[in-house]
Amino acid sequence: MRNYDQSLWRQTCRERIDTQKLSDDVSVDLAVIGGGYTGCSAALTAAKAGASVCLLEAHQIGHGGSGRNVGLVNAGLWLPPDQIRSHLGQMAGDRLIDLLANAPSDVFELIEAHGIDCEPERQGTLHCAHSASGFGDLRTRHAQLSASGAPVELLDPDASRQRTGSPAVHGALFDPRAGTIQPLGYAVGLARAAQNAGAQIYTQSPVRSLRQEAGAWVLQGDGGTVRARSVIQATNAYHLGIADTAPDYVPVYYFQYATAPLSHNLRASILPKAEGCWDTGLIMTSFRLDQAGRFIIGGMGDLSSAGGFAHKSWIKRKLAALYPQLADQPLIEGWHGRIAMTSDHIPKITLIGPNALAAHGFSGRGIGPGTVFGRLMAKSLLKDDPSLLPIPSVAEYSENLTGLRRAFFETGAALTHFVKARF
Template sequence: MIVNERPVIANSLWTATANQPAPRPAVEGEVRADVAVIGAGFTGLSAALHLAEAGVSVAAADAQHPGWGASGRNGGQINVGLKDGPAGIRAKFGEDWGGRMIRMAGEAGDLVFDLIARHNIACEATRPGWLRAAHTPKTLKGLHALAAEWDDHGGGMDVLSRDRMAALTGTDAYQGGVIDRRGGVLHPLNYALGLAAAAEAQGARLFGDSPATAIEAHGTGYRVTTPNGAILAEKVLICTNAYSGDLDRPLAKSVLPVRSVQVATAPLSDNLAASILPEGNALSDTRRLLLYFRKDAQGRFLMGGRGTYNDASTERQIARLKRVSTELFPQLEGVEWPYAWGGFVALTCDHYPHLHQLAPGIMTGLGYNGRGVAIATAMGRVLARWAGGAAPDDLDFPVTALKPLPFAFARELAVEAEIIRLKFLDRLGL
């Protein structure tokens, strides 16, 4: 079970099957470093690792422990790219920045697998490819156009017919789609724990049970206060994503934390497992309230989708995910579902990640919109480059002004209303 979490979303498969983490005590007294990292999810851990590899002194503190938030709870799908294809990115951000972002996003999967290989991270990582499955002819056309765009930017996506999608998934529910050969799967919590261990092996210092309660100017740098001490550093990286809380209210109000929930079966029999995703791919479909599913290394089937803030409706969503699973794969009827859990992902208005400089020595990256495994890892490297001395104009992602969402004061009502609207559109097939 995930400690210090609401019971309805605490029964995580990843927590139950995680590697043994190293003890990481709370910050006590004053800790000095060149860079303080707040938050030990994929972004913060990647930043800490890249800084340590570059010889920069870094101290990272998490309110709970590495991987406690969405980084240790997600579906473990390595899906590269951003909201739009290359053409849309260039149209929005221009040739220069657009080109950098396309390269960063397209290579994000390579970065994940390189880190896993170089640091011997045991996280059940495989790279069979990530499936995007179209549930309507219209979305199928869009996916095929996206694959054609990537052909002009290094490739990576192959078009799949309806029959080929059915062969790869074990269901004929989809019109077809694409396979992104750059994608794959892993055990997300073990990946986070592996990044933490790798960062420490390179000299980074990691602390648990140390929520940052304030960031204040101190000499030429900053003082990051925690309940039992403080980190003194020249620069600060805020890597809290959907879990920013009260540390920086404008930052927390710049994204919409949305609960995503998952369910998982007990290990399936060999015959049953072979009938679902036989080549081990992960899949996300094109519904507005998308479904995403895969198997883990032991043959468990995992299904995920959008949850809500309300525990009762989240329980109904958990029941729905089990029902949808058996609709797609009738052979799952009667299997045990011992796991159900969830966490918050951070959505942005434009559905792109955001990189903000909050003060001369403070930078943050957040808002991965469901693509956090690969893109958060890549954003951590961007933040490390900045903290190591790179100018904002030399980064691979543009630094933009922080803009709190206009409806942040009523975000729970807004999310509930939006879910109802999107469900309606999905039912109409629009």
């Protein structure tokens, strides 16, 4: 069976970091479990603050969702502002909205400050209406975002078709704060920056157990032990081992395919301003270009599941619907990633013990929120100040019927793609 874990981003990543396996006993102020955006941001923040830091990644940096991401650096969450406030309350909601409104600036400033080679393009994003009803949803979002101070612009169908070059778009919401990156390059670049600041970065180093002993945390690996005053668990949808602290979420898969670099003539007719895009469909579609001119299109679904054939059949039809001039373009083999989805689509910070926090549930919005959450979790632990967290922590978090709901999402995506691939 084909391995759908190997992404285009792994092939085109220009960032490099030299790491080793954990092979000795280490004592640090902060131990970070997981080498994605959240973990690498936390390690960088703590190391820059002068703390001793150890990051442990079970595979390679960016192995999980961070290395399989679409690469859209969005402001905010999937939810419009009023829904965030309804879940968190006015004060906590406003704080999270403000923090994530600035998340793209945080990301692009880190890229510039540390010379991260990840194809940064801050040309904004377009949330595209897939239908007339989808444009109504964008109107509501535009009103709420504008009332919250976001500099977003609502584009009518004609303007959005001109902006995207696609006849299949029924309107769009433009957010100039946002942009695109090579997502794995950003994760590896954060890890490199953390290492340069003094953090110890260990890869191929899974944590087998986590326990408290004599007032410290003890992380047991295959080749050594880490003792730490504080711990951040940033494993999200790719948690391994440590059953007691496993995050609870609904796993949702998202896959992508890419063309070869397009010719200059084709490239000029598609997203001429290089915005990243996603649509309002319940079974969402994303599309963008990378700096080499590859067109990258994605949708919800597990390529290795029984419904994988439907996803593969649909993608060519969807490509031709969005851009008829690309109908004959071959697509390279796809890849997919796992998303940790929460019922309310709001990330969670769990207090897994004294001086120990875990974050999960970015629901597909990992780049900006992961960067912000990692930074503020590190600051909160180093300063022993819970008020610094982006959202209040909870003692525990659980989801109901996660297996059934995962099957519901996958079945819905497969049926939708099967029908749309045929008609």
